[in-house]
Structures are given as C-alpha cells and as structure tokens.
Amino acid sequence: MINCLVVDDEPLAREAIINYINRVPDLHLAGECENAIQAMQEVRLNKVDLIFLDIEMPEIDGISFLHSIKNIPGVILTTAYRDYAVDAFDLDVIDFLLKPISFDRFLKAINKFYQNLETLKPQSTASSKAKTINVKADRKTYKIELSKIQYFESLKDYVKIVCDDETIVTHENISNYDEVLQNDGFIRIHRSFLIAKNRVQSFDAETVYINAKELPISRTYKLGVLARLEE
Numbered sequence: 001m002i003n004c005l006v007v008d009d010e011p012l013a014r015e016a017i018i019n020y021i022n023r024v025p026d027l028h029l030a031g032e033c034e035n036a037i038q039a040m041q042e043v044r045l046n047k048v049d050l051i052f053l054d055i056e057m058p059e060i061d062g063i064s065f066l067h068s069i070k071n072i073p074g075v076i077l078t079t080a081y082r083d084y085a086v087d088a089f090d091l092d093v094i095d096f097l098l099k100p101i102s103f104d105r106f107l108k109a110i111n112k113f114y115q116n117l118e119t120l121k122p123q124s125t126a127s128s129k130a131k132t133i134n135v136k137a138d139r140k141t142y143k144i145e146l147s148k149i150q151y152f153e154s155l156k157d158y159v160k161i162v163c164d165d166e167t168i169v170t171h172e173n174i175s176n177y178d179e180v181l182q183n184d185g186f187i188r189i190h191r192s193f194l195i196a197k198n199r200v201q202s203f204d205a206e207t208v209y210i211n212a213k214e215l216p217i218s219r220t221y222k223l224g225v226l227a228r229l230e231e
Helices: 011-022 036-045 062-068 082-090 103-118 174-181 222-229
Strands: 002-007 027-033 050-054 074-079 095-098 131-137 140-145 149-155 158-163 167-170 186-190 193-196 207-210 213-216
Touching (some): 002 011, 002 036, 011 103, 036 062, 050 062, 062 074, 074 103, 095 103, 103 174, 131 167, 131 174, 149 213, 174 186, 174 193, 186 222, 193 207
Parallel strands (some): 002 050, 074 095
Antiparallel strands (some): 131 140, 149 158, 158 167, 186 193
C-alpha cells in the first residue's frame, strides 16, 4: 500500500487528487494539507511514501518545502504554471502534473512512481541466486548483492550504501530502500540509518555496532529495533 499525502492550498484541487487516489487500489490517502507547514508535520510524524505537492502556496511554496525537509519521499508536483517544469526536474521529482489534471495523466505519474520502486526491488541472479538491487550512481547502474551491504545512511537528498568492498552514493531516498528491503533482513534503526541485521556484531539500547562503526538507535524506532535484534 502506498501512503499518499496531498498538499495544496486549493480545496477543489485537493479534492480532485484525493478522488483519483481513491480510484487506485494500491494507493491510500495518508492525509491532506493546505500548506507546507502542515505538510512538514505530516512527513515528520507519519509514514508517507508519495506526496502530491502544489508549487504555488502562501508563505512557503512547494519548492522551498522540498529544500527544507530531509529524507524526501516520492514527489509528484502539481501546478497551473508550466514555467516550473525545469525547476521540478532539477529536484529529481517523479513527475510534474499541469492543472487541470486528467485521470489518465494521473495514472501515468503513478506508473512512473512504480517504475522508480521497481529499480530498487531485490532481484535474483540466475547463476548464484544471490539477491541484488540496482542502484543508479555516477551515470551508471550498479548491481549490488544484498549480502554485501552493511548499512544505508541518509545524506539529505542522497543515500550512502556501505558495502564490504565499496561505498556508493546515490540520489535516492532511504525510505524507498526501507520499503522494499524490510522483508530481506534490513532494519530501520534511525531516520538516517537502515542496517543489515545479519551484519550486526553487537548492540545495546542506544547503539548498533557494525565493523567497529557505531550507529545510533533513535527513540522512535527503539522498541521495534531491539525486538528484532533479540529474535
């Protein structure tokens, strides 16, 4: 299920997107906001996978909002102004929808979101059956075996993937990796860290140790993390 947040200062525009969300079985409305300040609260407190974000809003516009938050989920921008298209894709958003938005165009944007998730899903190689993920970095696509990954670290708009033999930095959101790898032995211990459970050498109530690296366990994730580590 994809948790969607609709952010727009126009009630009719929010209503149109919400109606489209309700027509797609895999989408779930996590919330709606009429300004960026409310949206910041929603993103901080709740699990949001995809934001439908208006650009022209009072006080804080959509572009400024994106620059102000960490661990940005998938974003589809909505606006009545075509001139924002260049700024939109510089931010590496999933799509840019020009109002009024048709349902067909909405579905195309959703398909782009699914395609983005698909590149992160673990795959099995025919020869070794080792699960891998595709990671885009340095204008290339790397196939990384999950068994070689120690942990992921969020670096604002990027994610650092620390492996046994290399470290790769990709323009991605750590929440996307958390979404697709939670059933493959990876645990979110902090908003900035996702770790491979089988690479943990020791841990206490505040810290996980992987190859002498100390990684913090945040209060938000603490109970769930300790329960999984003690299994």
